[in-house]
Amino acid sequence: MNQSLPSNPDELPLLTDAVELETPLSPLANLLKAAGDPLRLEILRVLSQDSYGVLELCRIFSIKQSGMSHHLKVLANAGLLSSRREANSIFYRRAYLSPDHPFASLQQQLFASLDLLPIAEHLRAPIIELQQERSQAAQQFFSENADKFRAQQDLIASYPVYAEQMTQLLNNTALRDKKLALEVGPGEGEFLAVLAQQFNQVVALDNAANMLEKAKKFAQDNHLRNIEFIHGDTQSLPGHKVLADCILVNMVLHHTPSPADIFQDLSRALAPAGALLICDLCRHEQDWARDACGDLWQGFDPQDFSRWAKAAGLEEGQSVYFALRNGFQIQLRQFFKPTNF
Template identity: 55%
Template sequence: MLSATKTPGSANEPEQPDLASDLAAFCKASADPLRLQVLRVLREDSFGVSELCAIFNIRQPALSHHLKVLAGASLVATRREGNSIFYRRAELGQRPELETLQSALFESVDRIELPAGTEQSLDALHRQREQNSRNFFRDNADKFRQQQDLIASYEQYAGSVADVLRNARLARHGTALEVGPGDGSFLLELAPAFDQVVALDIEAAMLEQARARAGEAGLNNIEFVHGETGHPRLGELQADCVVINMVLHHTPNPGQVLKDVAGCLAPGGVVLVTDLCRHDQGWARENCGDLWLGFDPADLTRWALAAGLDDIASVYLAQRNGFQIQVRLFGHRQSLKETKHE
């Protein structure tokens, strides 16, 4: 009796990835100027379909086709936020055999100069996002602690953040910068540990809350600066420590914030970031002024690397309401190499 012979792709054998088909899909996806511009726009941010339509002045059916092609080639990833789908660039390594091509494509795409109209639309969208967040904090400054407690109260993560900072083994404790100090709770930790602390906040009402709290505690080594991380005062700083607690998910461009603070970091200094891990609880946008529904740890690592920073330590804290907090410590790449060499 003759035995049946299995052939590749038969019903008796699991289907294997088809490299030729995947390579063809990759080449097709990268062979359109508009799709390459979409990848350029998604370099450091994620956008919904309607936002991308506004940026490129294109109707949704046409853009959805292009996004489908990019997703089929694993060049973009999606996440659902409520009833909306947001797109971002895919992480490297999903298909190791195509990683070299994907990396080379992204590197080339990042050198693309977008048309002036597209740049203007992109800038307008970023400004609108930022204004929405600022309006929220302006209108809800007196409810800051109540709103924060909906996701993660300060008490739930403050101890771990303070422990990570104490274990950072800083060579100097001259100047600390806190971006977005909120009601000033963590300033009570920073001020006794550093000679000088700069508290920077884009919302004046929140800055006044922090100032009042510091005054009640008798702290007199804190300078309060109204502005964003592009403020000229940061250009004068050489900070031994920068703290960004639960702020990045309220900012339109987290990658730029990390670049700005890395630029004022002293040799051997650290950037301490506390923020939410990615989640799907879309109500946080309206109720808490969130622009981002948290971040994949890889997102923060990627933005940090682009800012010239490397990972030093990470702590993850689960919350009872389904959220997870990541506490990340970053340092200048050159400083880390020098430390290891010594």
């Protein structure tokens, strides 16, 4: 027997009541609503290859903290952003759903479409200003603490702890040529000795003059004569016409203002079939490392490196992970530049 509708219109359910009911489509509706605002789309675009704190985003977009916090909450609740604490600040970045999630394809297509569009012109200046401030903070730390570098580095991971593993990874990396190797941020220069034995020419790049002098002294004391020293950052590499067969970045990225940009710069400095080898910290919650060791980032999730490398046109190779007694974890990563890139 068919059930008839109520004859009195007042007995019919309100449409607003139906809309507010949780249904299997509610999460999808939340995602679409979150992405249906121009400002929130701009925020997602800016967070493409970097993470920013709430106050930094307020500076970039010139809006009040209460308004920015609202938009970030909406995006986070929709699964488009994730947050993580760095000391006393909370940084936001894009969230990435697992491949088997029903909305993963939609989310990735949204991000891919956003990334085809340029960042708005009026947002570029404050972004550059923030990155310069981060870079200057790191440079100032190493300028003021160059003489304490070894002791501070040893608080987290001393050179011998990762040098053997990194040397093994280098030895296991099949390279088409060994004409030129580049080490970014060579510290006191110990790994330059390994590279000088395996490559015809080695370039040591550092944006901290005091640290570069320490690396030079190490090279002189150990009679390493095939090393060129460049005072600058990765953006300066094209001016020096560096095209490396292998690039190494040992325990450096957590000191850099925009690690994703480093991947882009180094991809351009790699010869076809060249390799990028990275050693750095896994994500951790040791807040003291920021002040004691000049860290800008509390390590990285492995997916961060994979995503940044892919965006820079690099292919993933081997990965090695190992834990230290002090609770830190180290990740060693290998990436290759395609021969046709």
